[in-house]
Amino acid sequence: MSGKIASIDPGSPAARARIHVGETLLSINGKTIKDVLDYRFYAYDPALTLVLRGPDGAERTVHIRKEEGEDIGLNFETYLMDEERCCSNHCLFCFVDQMPPNMRDSLYFKDDDARLSFLMGNYTTLTNLSEREAQRIIDLRISPINISVHATDPKLRSILLGNKAAARGLEYMQAFAQNGIVMNCQIVVCPGLNDGEQLSRTMHDLAEMGVASCAIVPVGVTKYRKGLYKMPVVDERTANDILDRVLPFSEECFARFGTRLFFCSDEIFIKAKRPLPEEEYYEGYVQLENGVGMLRSMEMEFMSALRQLEPDTPCRPFAIGTGCLAAPFIRELVDKAKERCPAVQGTVYAVVNHYFGETIDVAGLVTATDLMTQLKGQPLGERLLLPANMLRHGGDIFLDDYRVSDVERALGVPVRIAETDGFSLVDAIFELEY
Numbered sequence: 001m002s003g004k005i006a007s008i009d010p011g012s013p014a015a016r017a018r019i020h021v022g023e024t025l026l027s028i029n030g031k032t033i034k035d036v037l038d039y040r041f042y043a044y045d046p047a048l049t050l051v052l053r054g055p056d057g058a059e060r061t062v063h064i065r066k067e068e069g070e071d072i073g074l075n076f077e078t079y080l081m082d083e084e085r086c087c088s089n090h091c092l093f094c095f096v097d098q099m100p101p102n103m104r105d106s107l108y109f110k111d112d113d114a115r116l117s118f119l120m121g122n123y124t125t126l127t128n129l130s131e132r133e134a135q136r137i138i139d140l141r142i143s144p145i146n147i148s149v150h151a152t153d154p155k156l157r158s159i160l161l162g163n164k165a166a167a168r169g170l171e172y173m174q175a176f177a178q179n180g181i182v183m184n185c186q187i188v189v190c191p192g193l194n195d196g197e198q199l200s201r202t203m204h205d206l207a208e209m210g211v212a213s214c215a216i217v218p219v220g221v222t223k224y225r226k227g228l229y230k231m232p233v234v235d236e237r238t239a240n241d242i243l244d245r246v247l248p249f250s251e252e253c254f255a256r257f258g259t260r261l262f263f264c265s266d267e268i269f270i271k272a273k274r275p276l277p278e279e280e281y282y283e284g285y286v287q288l289e290n291g292v293g294m295l296r297s298m299e300m301e302f303m304s305a306l307r308q309l310e311p312d313t314p315c316r317p318f319a320i321g322t323g324c325l326a327a328p329f330i331r332e333l334v335d336k337a338k339e340r341c342p343a344v345q346g347t348v349y350a351v352v353n354h355y356f357g358e359t360i361d362v363a364g365l366v367t368a369t370d371l372m373t374q375l376k377g378q379p380l381g382e383r384l385l386l387p388a389n390m391l392r393h394g395g396d397i398f399l400d401d402y403r404v405s406d407v408e409r410a411l412g413v414p415v416r417i418a419e420t421d422g423f424s425l426v427d428a429i430f431e432l433e434y
């Protein structure tokens with residue numbers, strides 16, 4: 001555990017109480033602080049007594065008065081105040097195992113840390129959670145938690161996760177449900193394993209358990225699976241079978257619970273060659289981070305932004321690079337933009353993913369290598385628009401470590417990065433700055 005204080009927010013209760021950088025937080029109101037979850041929970045109260053240890057080993061007590069729920073203002077050397085926990089599974093579908101070689105080390109890290117689920121929304125399998133830690137989640141009422149379930153048949157879950165302890169995670173889920181912990185779930189469908197009757201069983205069990213929502217997404221299969229389980233992709237037939245099971249059951253759930261609970265990702269509708277559901281279906285986009293309703297939400301935003309433009313709004317010629325999955329959809333949006341504003345001249349390129357393998361068709365896994373080789377020599381107009389999810393979060397580096405400037409140099413056009421919402425796409429197309 002590292003509760004060593006790295007910085008203190010100026011003007012915060014901790015700064016006013018003259019806590020020092022370099023001291024270590026040991027306890028709050030008599031409770032030992034083991035990690036950031038303890039810190040967040042026990043620092044909630046308005047009257048706090050902190051025990052700190054200085055660099056010389058001497059301990060001292062500090063009293064703080066603040067608003068209930070106000071952050072004390074301490075930042076620690078490590079975000080979790082503890083080692084990030086790596087996963088103890090060997091999932092048959094693990095994406096990390098099927099990554100190309102020689103990518104940056106951080107991309108090969110397998111995290112499965114329940115604490116990151118609460119703090120960052122990561123999905124966790126609960127397989128490396130001890131009973132004491134599960135009890136702490138209940139005691140501290142830490143909620144919601146995002147859980148990768150995949151199957152509720154204990155044996156099947158163990159096979160899918162490559163972990164004999166996988167069944168224990170299901171027991172934790174029961175305990176969480178009984179204690180009011182909100183659970184958002186995810187099922188990665190692996191054809192021949194957890195689809196068909198097993199998918200129906202999993203949905204039934206989760207509905208009875210009382211989870212809050214569950215996304216159903218297809219397994220991603222790259223060309224780097226040598227020595228791994230021979231995983232089929234979700235094809236049109238499987239995608240239709242998934243929808244035939246999920247849609248009627250989710251309507252039953254809607255009648256019973258007032259929510260559909262189970263939502264298929266956009267990818268499944270597209271693979272099944274079915275139209276995407278209307279906006280109401282997504283119930284406020286509760287599973288957006290799993291790619292559920294992303295395209296519909298983007299279209300709604302795009303159309304709303306478009307309606308605010310005058311028909312004579314100028315627009316310089318442009319190209320858009322995206323994954324094969326979203327390309328037809330983005331083309332439709334560009335056509336709608338042209339209907340509204342005739343100056344629009346844009347070409348949408350579906351970039352085939354040779355880097356990971358052609359079955360990977362999402363924009364977020366398109367690399368600079370594929371962009372540069374496939375768009376070289378193509379008419380790109382005066383600028384190239386790319387979605388922000390092709391880049392490392394908050395940076396300008398692609399998955400294969402090239403920078404945006406490398407792509408600009410290779411293709412001879414300026415690149416503009418657009419966030420993945422419809423408003424940002426309209427801003428990027430019409431070069432509107434807000």
Ligand code: SF4
Binds near residue numbers: 090
């Ligand atoms: S939990 Fe499974 S899918 Fe996630 S990193 Fe671990 S092995 Fe990979």
